[in-house]
Amino acid sequence: xxxxxxxxxxxxxxxxxxxxxxxxxxxxxxxxxxxxxxxxxxxxxxxxxxxxxxxxxxxxxxxxxxxxxxxxxxxxxxxxxxxxxxxxxxxxxxxxxxxxxxxxxxxxx
Amino acid sequence: xxxxxxxxxxxxxxxxxxxxxxxxxxxxxxxxxxxxxxxxxxxxxxxxxxxxxxxxxxxxxxxxxxxxxxxxxxxxxxxxxxxxxxxxxxxxxxxxxxxxxxxxxxxxxxxxxxxxxxxxxxxxxxx
Numbered sequence: 247x248x249x250x251x252x253x254x255x256x257x258x259x260x261x262x263x264x265x266x267x268x269x270x271x272x273x274x275x276x277x278x279x280x281x282x283x284x285x286x287x288x289x290x291x292x293x294x295x296x297x298x299x300x301x302x303x304x305x306x307x308x309x310x311x312x313x314x315x316x317x318x319x320x321x322x323x324x325x326x327x328x329x330x331x332x333x334x335x336x337x338x339x340x341x342x343x344x345x346x347x348x349x350x351x352x353x354x355x
Numbered sequence: 356x357x358x359x360x361x362x363x364x365x366x367x368x369x370x371x372x373x374x375x376x377x378x379x380x381x382x383x384x385x386x387x388x389x390x391x392x393x394x395x396x397x398x399x400x401x402x403x404x405x406x407x408x409x410x411x412x413x414x415x416x417x418x419x420x421x422x423x424x425x426x427x428x429x430x431x432x433x434x435x436x437x438x439x440x441x442x443x444x445x446x447x448x449x450x451x452x453x454x455x456x457x458x459x460x461x462x463x464x465x466x467x468x469x470x471x472x473x474x475x476x477x478x479x480x481x482x
Contacts, residue, residue, distance in 0.1 A: 291469070
């Protein structure tokens, strides 16, 4: 099973700043299988990024993904108040199980 | 616009069987894969398993002995059964649509994410 470790656990920033969230895999993950989700309290997760770098439909361009191999990053430029949430990375390769990182909470400083 | 509506028993006793159903409204059922994911209180996301567009299933090894995912294509819905539940199975359960496509000459399987989610169903296991 591929373990995804996200850091930091909590990130405290102010609106307008840039957020950099990390996701490290226990073994190499093909970029085509790496996704990012945003979850707000009381809501289901929302797909942000798939294929490590492609934005899902309707996702603002201040969200971007990068990385390869075992290290992936979600960057959020010019934080908006609605961006403060929990973010999860996910790998969903050809062999189960699909796994999620434990999440990074982005909170207002 | 595709929506997933899920329902099922919310309160179970230990050793009972959890049963949830997810209906696909406003979109196609065929041609997609479908997953169940759960989230224990104040914790992260755990993948339970999936049923593919071809009807095959894959399960999380940690739950495999207790899980069954099935589909009723005539009703555009799929279901989750989890047997012998314990308090550790208390969670918010989500269904989700999984987008995968084979592309290129080699037929490489690309993953486009879980793009549509149900509203979630709270399941509590308590004696």
